[in-house]
Amino acid sequence: MSIEERIAAVGIRLTPTERRIAQAVLGDPTLLAFGTVSDLAQRADTSRPSIVRFATKLGFDGYSDLQNWVRKNLSDKLATPGQRIRRTKELDTQVRQDIEQAIDRTLEALDHASLQRLARPLIRAERIWILSGETSRAGAHVLLSGLSMIRNGVHLIEQHNFGRDLSGASEHDAVVVFDFARYRRSSVFAAQALLDVGVSLVAITDSPLSPLAGLTDLWCELNVPAVGPFDSSLPSVLAAELLVFEVAEELGSTVHPRIDRLERIWKQTDTFYDAGK
C-alpha cells in the first residue's frame, strides 16, 4: 500500500488544511521521508499540530509513526532490483542466490560508463602489468589471456617477484591490481610504488575501504560471495572478461588481423581435434 492510496482512502474526509498538507506530500515524496513536522507545516502553510492530526487521521499513531512507515516502504524500493526478484523465488539454495546476486551486482557496477573509464588506460598503455593475490588469480589469468590476444605488452606478475619484474615500469604503462578482503601487503605496496612512478592504476577490489580504492579513482567494487569454504572467483573473472570486451571494442578492427594470425598458428600446429578426421 502506497502513501497515495492511503491518502485516497480518507480523501473526502480531509479538512481544507489537511488537503493542503496532502497536496504538499503528494507533490514531493521525499518530504515525508526526510522532513520534520515543522518542515511540512511550513510547506503546507499551516501549524505543526495540524500535521500531527493529519498523520493520525491516516491511521497512524502520530507523525513519527507515519514517517517510519514511509521510510520502510522507501527502503524496500531502494533495494536492488536483482534482490527483489530473488526474494520471491526462494526455493533455491543460498549459494545459488549469492552467486546470482554477485553476478548481477558485478554487471551493475561495471556498466558501460564505468567500463570505459577503467579500460581507457589499458588501451593507450605501452605495457600492462597485472598483479593479483592468490584468491583472485583466476580473474588475473583471464585478463592476461584475453588482453594478450588483442594487444602486446601484457604481463602477469606473480607476487613473489614484484620487485624484479616491475622495476622496468614507466609512466606510459598501466597496472591492473586484483585484490580482495585480506588485502595482500605486497599488492598494496607494489601498487603504491607504481603510482609513484606515474603508472596508471586500475584496481579491482571488494570495498571502498580497500587500501587500493584509496590510491586511485580508477577502481571498481565487486561483491564476492563464498562458495563453500572459499571466496568465489566469479566476480573477478567476469570483471576481467568485461574489461577485455571493452578494450577489444575500443581497439576495433585492429585486433582482427591479430586474431587471424593466431588462428593460422593454431591450424599449422594442428592444435585442435577435428572429429571429421
Place this chain on the structure above:
Amino acid sequence: MSIEERIAAVGIRLTPTERRIAQAVLGDPTLLAFGTVSDLAQRADTSRPSIVRFATKLGFDGYSDLQNWVRKNLSDKLATPGQRIRRTKELDTQVRQDIEQAIDRTLEALDHASLQRLARPLIRAERIWILSGETSRAGAHVLLSGLSMIRNGVHLIEQHNFGRDLSGASEHDAVVVFDFARYRRSSVFAAQALLDVGVSLVAITDSPLSPLAGLTDLWCELNVPAVGPFDSSLPSVLAAELLVFEVAEELGSTVHPRIDRLERIWKQTDTFYDAGK
C-alpha cells in the same frame, strides 16, 4: 560523487572505529539517510561523538551536513525512478542475458546428485591431475587452488608436457579435464591414454558431442557464452568452485586443521595488509 567514493577517498586514513561505522553505512544505505546519530552509533557499536568525527573526516561540517548531502543525492535518484533499470537494459542486455543464462544452466546441470557423482573420484583418488586448454585455464586454476587447500596431491598439467608429467599416473588417480569447443587434440589424446591406465576421468565440457563425453560417464555439460570476442570462463570457474565445495563437504572436518595451518603460515609471513595497525 557517491558515498562509496567519498569513503574510499579517505579509506586508508580511517581508524578502526570509523571503519566499523563505514561498514555499517555501506551495508545499509538507508542508515545515513534516515538514521540519527544514535542509531548509527548503536549499529556500529560505538559512541555518538565517533559518528560526528566520522562525518567531519569525510569532509562535512557535522553529521547533519553529511545527512543532508546523502538525502539530496537520494532525492535526485528518486526523481528518475527509471534510471536504475534503464541503465542495465541498454546495450548490455544481450551479454547480460547470456551470462545469467549460462550461470543458471551451470547450476542446474550441477545439481547435488550430479555434483556428488563427479566429486566422488576426487575424494578417494591418491593424486588428482587437472588438464586444460588455453580457454578454460581459469576454471582449471580455480580447481587447482581450491583442491590444494583441502587435500594433497593435486597437480595442474600444462598442455605442452602432458607426456612427461602424466607418465606417473596410476589407477588410483583421478583426472579432471576441461575442454570446450575447438577441442584440443592433446587433451583428448591425453584423456584417452589415462583412461587406458585405469585413471578415473571427469570431464567438464560443453556438449554431449564432445569427444570427451564419449570417453566417460563422469562428465557434465556447460553452456559457454561469448563475452566480447572470446568465450567466457565463467561456467568452468563456477563448475570448479562447486566441485571444490562438494569435495570439501565430503571431506568434512578433516579439512579444518589443514586450513588452520595455512592461516598460521600466512600470519607468520605477514602476508596480509592490516589497516587497523
Place this chain on the structure above:
DNA sequence: AGCAAAGTGTACAATTCGTTACAGTCTCTG
C-alpha cells in the same frame, strides 16, 4: 440569534537531537 461542534493555531512539556569539552586508554617513540 444562539449554541454546539468542528477546525485550527498558540503555548508548553518531555524527549531526543547534534555537538563540544574533557578525561581516560592505548600505542608508538626515544
Place this chain on the structure above:
DNA sequence: CAGAGACTGTAACGAATTGTACACTTTGCT
C-alpha cells in the same frame, strides 16, 4: 620506561524534535 600523540567514550548543554492541552475562530443548525 617515560612521555607525546592518537583514539575513543562519558558528561553536559543548547537547540530542535514530537505530542498535547487549551483557547480562539469558524461553521452550520435550530
